[in-house]
Amino acid sequence: MHSFLILSLTIIIFFFLRLTYSILWIPRKTQLHFRRQGITGPRYRPFVGNAGEIRELAAAAVSRPMSGISHDILQRVDPRYGLWSVVHGRTFLFWFGTRARLAIAEPEMVKEVLLNTSSPAGTFERMEETPLVKYLLGDGLFRLRGARWAHHRRIISPAFNMERVKEWVPVMLGSTVRMLNKWEKENEGKAAFEIEVHKELHNFTADVISRVAFGSSFDEGRRIFQLQEEQMLNVSQALRQVYIPGFRFLPTKRNRRMWSIDKEIQKVLQNIIKPTSHKDHQCRNGKNCKYLLNLMKSARMHEREEERINNREIIEECKSFYFAGKETGANFLTWALILLAEHQEWQHRARQEVIQICGHQCSAAPRAEDLAKLNLVSKILHARLG
Ligand code: HEM
Known part of the structure; x- marks a missing residue:
């Protein structure tokens, strides 16, 4: 009986220490690490991190009607970035549960992460998504990493x-x-x-x-x-x-x-x-x-x-x-169609270009080579106007 109690107590203490380590010690260490580099972020809450705020911000954003059509959609689709980057700067640290997420927006940094990734030799491995994503995107290229990703x-x-x-x-x-x-x-x-x-x-x-x-x-x-x-x-x-x-x-x-x-x-x-x-x-x-x-x-x-x-x-x-x-x-x-409907002068110019390349009523079916000649249409689709 005595030894059973000691064993139970040891197990409980072990799990308590482990929990304290992952929900308090690691987040604290991570925050200090980034703070020394001048990077801060919203307050970490044990277990949930900033998940509650993220949910509330998202619900509030979609409950408001959109004020006109604009490319500036970040406030609606992911309001946390808009809000926290104003308070903490373009690079900030936030928490999804006990997982730290570093938001970056400096083009050079983004480029480095995107280019130096995914291959087995890459420095930045793809983020490990929750297994829930599997139900939607499957356990394929989107989720695979390392050698299995390279194989597929x-x-x-x-x-x-x-x-x-x-x-x-x-x-x-x-x-x-x-x-x-x-x-x-x-x-x-x-x-x-x-x-x-x-x-x-x-x-x-x-x-x-x-x-x-x-x-x-x-x-x-x-x-x-x-x-x-x-x-x-x-x-x-x-x-x-x-x-x-x-x-x-x-x-x-x-x-x-x-x-x-x-x-x-x-x-x-x-x-x-x-x-x-x-x-x-x-x-x-x-x-x-x-x-x-x-x-x-x-x-x-x-x-x-x-x-x-x-x-x-x-x-x-x-x-x-x-x-x-x-x-x-x-x-x-x-x-693209919404924007063309909004900006009819561009719609008109795009139509003229298509008629010029493919003929009136598109009498000649466009071929792959023709698509490369659609300069303006391509700029519109890539949002590279102005
Ligand atoms: C406007 C259209 C599209 C956009 C903006 C887009 C965007 C992206 C982005 C950002 C990624 C990287 C995701 C990550 O690494 O976490 C990605 C990967 C991927 N996309 Fe797209 N995509 C588009 C169209 C398509 C289409 C039409 C297909 C299928 C025919 C497709 C299939 C894939 C696949 C399979 C991957 C994973 C590639 C890999 O990891 O090797 N995408 N896409």
Whole structure:
């Protein structure tokens, strides 16, 4: 009995000291380290760090209507940077739980971090995301690090070399023409009509990524896109809470929904990647290597074992590409169209340039070489005016 008590007490003291070390000692040491360099930040609170403030600031920002359209969107999408950089300077330290985050904004510093990263030899390793991100982006390129990242990158990169990207132009053109025809058909005979452009562009980029990366169409990926949209809401809500290790395994309402969405996405993807006589063209000797999906499927049976990837890894990469391929492009195009609608003089100039290169009513289908000649359009898309 006596020795049992001593053992229990030792264990309790050990865990107490360990907890004190990670939630008080390490944050204090980190703060002092940066303070000596003149870097400060919002006050650290044990366990939660600044998560509560981040959540409140974000909720307050989205509850206010946007005052007009402006590129200055930081206050809305991530108000903590705007607020804390005014108080503490452009470089500041803040806390997500017990994890320190250093916000940097000096271009030279940002460049150093972005360029000196990710490769196995890079100094700055990608931040370790919470495992929740897996439900949305998959356990693919976005999350992998070191040798596994380099391995997947080797398999996937050939799908995105410039020559291949140029081959996508007719496919993208086809999707664009189908979208425009649909708009015309749905609104035939109407003097004026409204289109929910954001939604339409989401369908458009979903169709493009399905075709160029997976050799299928929006209809085949439709269920994945729907499920990912719902998953995006669940994951972004969960990310606003402090991450408690193991919490994602508790059967809360949201966790159960996230599990079931993930399960269904995996099931649909299983079907898309499973071998079928007419679709499963293996990429061999440079043939049938057009689609990202084929490149990954071929890597399943690479002659060298260390170059192979398995079905689970392919599914995780597919999740990343379905999500990244649709969301980024659709939001980017929507924003560009909003700005063109706001600045009609630029809209007019951009239209003139397109007519000059592609002919009136785009009589000649634009080719990859033509796109390179669209100087003004390209400046608009890259926000490099003025
Ligand atoms: C306007 C459009 C886009 C923007 C602004 C954008 C932005 C980014 C950024 C900032 C990263 C780095 C993330 C990190 O390392 O943590 C990234 C990585 C990535 N993006 Fe995009 N992206 C865009 C379009 C796309 C599209 C269309 C695809 C898919 C076809 C895509 C697929 C990926 C992938 C797979 C990675 C991870 C690469 C790696 O780690 O090797 N992105 N993107």
